[in-house]
Amino acid sequence: MPINILLAEDDAAHAEIVRRKLEDFPVANRFFVAKDGQEALDFLFRQGSCADPETSPRPDLILLDVRLPKVDGLGVLRRIKNDGNLKRIPTVMLTTSDDNSDIEAAYIQGAGSYLIKPMNFGKFDKMMDALCSYWLTWNRFSGLDGS
Numbered sequence: 001m002p003i004n005i006l007l008a009e010d011d012a013a014h015a016e017i018v019r020r021k022l023e024d025f026p027v028a029n030r031f032f033v034a035k036d037g038q039e040a041l042d043f044l045f046r047q048g049s050c051a052d053p054e055t056s057p058r059p060d061l062i063l064l065d066v067r068l069p070k071v072d073g074l075g076v077l078r079r080i081k082n083d084g085n086l087k088r089i090p091t092v093m094l095t096t097s098d099d100n101s102d103i104e105a106a107y108i109q110g111a112g113s114y115l116i117k118p119m120n121f122g123k124f125d126k127m128m129d130a131l132c133s134y135w136l137t138w139n140r141f142s143g144l145d146g147s
Helices: 012-024 037-045 073-081 100-108 121-138
Strands: 003-008 029-034 061-064 091-095 113-116
Touching: 003 012, 003 037, 012 029, 012 121, 029 037, 037 061, 037 073, 061 073, 073 091, 073 100, 091 100, 091 121, 100 113
Parallel strands: 003 029, 003 061, 061 091, 091 113
Antiparallel strands: none
16 A cells, blocks of 8 residues: 655755655655645645645655745645644645754654755755655554544
8 A cells, every 4th residue: 555645845956855755765755745734724725726645645655844835834834733634634844944943843843853954965965765665664554544
């Protein structure tokens, strides 16, 4: 059964790096991208153009940037962790923000991990290898669809 992954990322280059890494990883997964916080919420709550559960399946893992347009990543995280159907989904903050207040707020609100994207491509690539190895190989998901 494929692992459904939602990436909320407004930087197209970062989204492409993550997509390529996830597609190259030898685990079946389906990858969805939200370009802003509102699009992520629409996907998660199946609203508007994301109302169909076939095209907007419940993710098994959420990768969430902090600095998103429309609704910031911390606002999206707050909504996820306050919803009975979504709060169990592991949510990893994947961001360039190294601001201590963002890190603290993310963990207080229930983030499973906070990863700062390195500006160096080689280091970003290695971090993505580690992220994929942990979350797609070693981690076990609950198997509940949360619908």
